[in-house]
Amino acid sequence: MADLIHPSAVVDPAARIGQGVEIGPFCVVGPEVSLADGVALKSHVVVTGNTSIDEETIVFPFASIGEVPQDLKFKGERTRLEIGKRNRIREHVTMNPGTEGGGGVTVIGDDGLFMAGSHVAHDCHIGDRVILVNHASVAGHCVLGDDVIVGGLSGVHQWVRIGRGAMIGAVTMVTADVIPFGLVQGPRGHLDGLNLVGLKRRGATRADISALREMLSTLSQGSFRETARARADQDMGAMEREVLDFILGPSDRSFLTPARPA
Known part of the structure; x- marks a missing residue:
């Protein structure tokens, strides 16, 4: 030693x-x-x-x-x-x-x-x-x-x-x-x-990415938490469920959202 x-x-x-x-x-x-x-x-x-x-x-x-x-x-x-x-x-x-x-x-x-x-x-x-x-x-x-x-x-x-x-x-x-x-x-x-890039490197399929894009588009139309609660009982893939569970997780902070058009 x-x-x-x-x-x-x-x-x-x-x-x-x-x-x-x-x-x-x-x-x-x-x-x-x-x-x-x-x-x-x-x-x-x-x-x-x-x-x-x-x-x-x-x-x-x-x-x-x-x-x-x-x-x-x-x-x-x-x-x-x-x-x-x-x-x-x-x-x-x-x-x-x-x-x-x-x-x-x-x-x-x-x-x-x-x-x-x-x-x-x-x-x-x-x-x-x-x-x-x-x-x-x-x-x-x-x-x-x-x-x-x-x-x-x-x-x-x-x-x-x-x-x-x-x-x-x-x-x-x-x-x-x-x-x-x-x-x-x-x-x-x-x-x-x-x-x-990160999703593809970790093996996400085209279907996974499409589903996540659709979810993000839906979330961005209103409050992330309210929209997530409304979708919580729907069937979805594991990655979508991970996003929803994160949004509904133990935090009272807001979420970063897409920038509004100028």
Whole structure:
């Protein structure tokens, strides 16, 4: 183990270090940190707080993982950050633990790519295979489903939910919930149809896409929630049902909708 920890790294003796963990030059690992087998901290990485990082995740230089939340209400309560397997956390990424008022835990799924300068705030729940492009920021209490992509320099407002397979374009502010498989773009983000590329990559059939397009057209004619309630008892495919269940889910936020014609 000593051969894999650089002499300049500062690793608290109480930290739990798995097999084959690499800790590079000038890293700092706190006493409540757990690094599972095969985790690699490249160099100049800080991992602190009650933080666990699961197998084979790689953290690149100057990332700060597990530092106290950027929330003025945080008073030092014991909360945690859980990071899944095989994530790639690039340079200057910041990830914060939860707060008492938000459930006490921030969760990062498996196989994500968090590109340089991106940020995950307190109490977020991030799914599997999520990509945050350079300098994308996700504010507190957000929920991102599996396979979500957030474009570079984009921001996600606190408490927002983004459904599975949605894509957020670059330089976009997301202020309301985004339905599964939605495509969002524009400085003040609006729903711009479906993430067709993502749907095709994940094996959606032409019939699936046609049904989702028809559903989106219907939803856009009125209130998303009222329209979803009216269709809740109808027969539909699994992807349509996922969209309806998301709309009727546990949130009182509004939804991003298509831009109105000028």
